[in-house]
Amino acid sequence: MIELNAVALRYGQGSDVLKDVSFKMEAGDFRFLTGASGAGKSTLLRLLFLALRPSRGQALIFGEDVSNISTRQLPLIRRKLGVVFQDFRLVGHLSVFDNVALPLRVAGQRPADYQRDVIDLLDWVGLKQKAKELPETLSGGEKQRVAIARAVVSKPEILLADEPTGNVDPAMAKRLLHLFLELNRLGTTVLLATHDEQLIAQTKGKVLRLQNGIVKDL
């Protein structure tokens, strides 16, 4: 599913943000990605959802070398990835329902096909009553849950989440963790970037620790 061999990455002419990242995730794996703030967790996730390409080394996603993926292939590979962004990236003028349904619309589904699934998912993340509201009326935690619902609505093969519980209370964090574990149980490969050690302690998931641009696969 994901295989990185001696991957390094730098922005422009700057110094390497990632220096030597090597790890492998098989289908159905669940991993935490942890490290201090600024360690490069978000950069590594950006590389994995194909927003960046490695400066050195080899990164394989679904067996495809990230450096060689064409712009034509890009959308089809991204549809197999679910991403929860740290800054949510919700579309401001779309309702909660329409934001969550967006990946399904992009994939060509009609409202009649996805309405039930979207409502069920909103119910699960506790936002069914806010389905018609705009993101600007939601709290940070609620926006986080909308972002998570959008990332998982199309049942992706790989889920990448950047601090998905950073803006929610411990009870909701636990509930969201269960959602991720449930998705993983159903076959989704999950990589969850967090610095919440308590959250990590609640599961038996393996930990990838990013230190000085180097990942040690624990």
Next chain:
Amino acid sequence: MANTIQKPAPIFPPRAAPLASLTVTMAVMCYLASLAIGALILINHAVDNWTHGLSREVTVQLRHISDVDPAVQLQQSMQVLSSTAGILKAEPLDRKASLSLLEPWLGKITGEDLPIPQLIRVTLDEAAPPDFVALEKALNTAAKGVSLDTHQRWETELTRAASLLSNLGCGVLALIILASVMLVIFAARAVLEANRQVVGVLELIGAKNSFIARLNDWQFLKTGILAGCVGAVVALLTFYALSATGDSFSQVGQALVFAPQGIQFINLAAFVAVPVVATLLAVVTSRLTLSHMLGQSR
């Protein structure tokens, strides 16, 4: 909510881009294009009428020659004309009618001593006109100082002038189309810029460029239809207004809007083409521009 199918909101906010400005400027372009089309139609109709009149008639000119009696010269020429196949009517012009033809160049002529040639207006059978070379030869044989004017020079001049004006009109139309294309490209860029954040999200969740480019089709379709219809209708109203002015412009307007039914239908079809072309131009140009820009940004 669970029981009714929700109509999804547009992914791009409808008022996020300056499409209202595009609609106004496109409407002006369509108005100018409609005026150019009207002018082209008028030029073509006028040239058709003129050349039709010129090719239906020829003029026989009898110059004064000192030892020839003008009456005999006229009689001999009329005999030739009346015996030639392909001539429907030969009508000598009296001196007053001949002088009136010179008025535009010489002004009002009152003197009786001006030696002007005798003219014969000859109406031809358009289906089977006579052989002009043979006719001129026969006239020269029958009487001295007779020449045949087939109006060929005038017809050539008129056709050349009309062709020049038509090309000019087509050039103006081409410039208007070019300017409209540039306007749509500018607006499509503005649409993408105004929705940059949404486009970023769409790209990250796997939207293809074609999907994103299609999102604005309806907006540009509406722009093209509205601008085209407004431009064409206002141009038609302009021609109607011209036809009612009562001065020299009124004939221009009347020739266009009160043309015979068959011609009027063709005229209207040309004006209806304006919104159709404007709509196609808006949709196709915006789609190509957006696809190109999205391809570059990946």
